[in-house]
Amino acid sequence: MQANKRPRLESDAPAGEEPQAVIRSEKNYISEGDFVIRADGTLFRLHSYHLKRATSSFDEVLLHDMSGSSNGPGRSDENPFVMDDDVRSEDMDALVWFFYESAYKCGDIPARFKIPTWHSILSVAEKYVMHQVARVACHALDRMNALSDVNKVALWVRHRLGHDWAYASLRRLIAREEPLSSADITSLGLHPAAHIASAREQLVRLSLGTQLAQLQKKPVPCESCTCTKCGRAATCFNGVHMCAAPSGSSWDLSGYQLSEDEYIAEDPGTVLHFFTCPRQLSPPISARIPPSALMVDSVVAFLDLFEGIEDAPPPSASRRFTKLNTDGDIFIQVEQSIFQIHSYHLIRASAVFADMFMLPTGDNALKEGSSVSDPIKLDIKAHDFENLLYFFYDSPYEWLPTVDSTTISMWKSILHLANMFDMSEVKEMALHALGRDGALADVHKVALCVEYGIKRTWAESAFSRVCVRPHTLTGDEVAELRPATVAGIIGAREEIIRTGGPTVANIERIVANHFLNGDTSPGG
Incomplete structure (x- = not known):
């Protein structure tokens, strides 16, 4: 992993060298962005916030711009920030995808066709000291079985991914018959290879x-x-x-x-x-x-692979969002809190917000939300909005392939606003997180399915388990469900008893007849 260094600028090109012909990226030149990057002859425009969030490697050039220069490095197509020569345009495409799209796409096991994308993300993250980005890339590549034992152990040491993450690979590497090759030693590094x-x-x-x-x-x-x-x-x-x-x-x-x-x-x-x-x-x-x-x-x-290795990465970043980001373009008031954020994320996620920000204003009138004194006011809970901002800004940095009890209430909060503001992709990711086995109690999962009009298949297994378990619904469980859902569970339980017990065929037929039968409308 390289140490922080001064970024290359367009002016660093050798004297007399013809400027390289450049084109704007078709996918990742975001007009609302405030920072221009050139990689391999392609211009990318994004929000500098994401670079600040990920690494300190860009601090010098970003702080230079804050000094008052309107055309500092990275602030125009004519004077972009220039990535190192070995950073390809597809590598930069991958990094921008991580910042803006990976929150919508990361499941428990990412699609294997994304392996090159995650390798590119890892490469850029290591070059520009993006510790947490690199960790997430390691986890993604591991879930896709894209890492050899040597590579996994090497990444484990470089990025401090926890003892259990590479334990099996380390055991196989030590017990295998063939000795370490020169390529293995290069990948591992001298100290770990010696140990x-x-x-x-x-x-x-x-x-x-x-x-x-x-x-x-x-x-x-x-x-x-x-x-x-x-x-x-x-x-x-x-x-x-x-x-x-x-x-x-x-x-x-x-x-x-x-x-x-x-x-x-x-x-x-x-x-x-x-x-x-x-x-x-x-x-x-x-x-x-x-x-x-x-x-x-x-x-x-008794093996300590970290002996003799300095400059360890810091621990994983905690969940956080700074309410007033100096480069956000929109101010939103929720209860007594004011948030300065990037409208891009709301427009990307929701047609409701996209239409809101397209409303015309009168002549010489300031657009609502353009200043802290005239914010857009939303009649929702502040903690719900903070959780939604976690999804936009922080969720890409947190790899949660298994159930984490500390995130359940957060994802329920995200689901609530995603349903309210017609954020279909955000809603899909919230349902994925809440749909893991063990994330929700069966009755609560059925209740959410009904409340938000979710497809029956999402909670069908939970409904079945409630219908065949030994004990009936408790008073607290009845209070959590709609009357029609309670009636469906009672009817299904009685029918299962009368018709021969909980056989597979019997359960499937009865559940199909009773679950969400006449109780399919969201809300209420």
């Missing part, structure tokens, strides 16, 4: 020593021979000649360095030499015999 190589040697010695200990218990007849290392008589055990000091010897082994053909036996103070029996064509002990899982775990447990 892994040491752990692999330790595992081989441990495996060989265990095999030797087993051979001591199975002596077989053999012509006597002499140990070539110490001159004592050796004994053959299944094709391996060994010699050892008698049990209870007084050898002082403190500070003694074992060579490759030595092993400390179980008897205290005993060194055991071993070498292949001259009468044995192939040795019966081998490093090729896979080590046990217990051996691998014992070696991994």
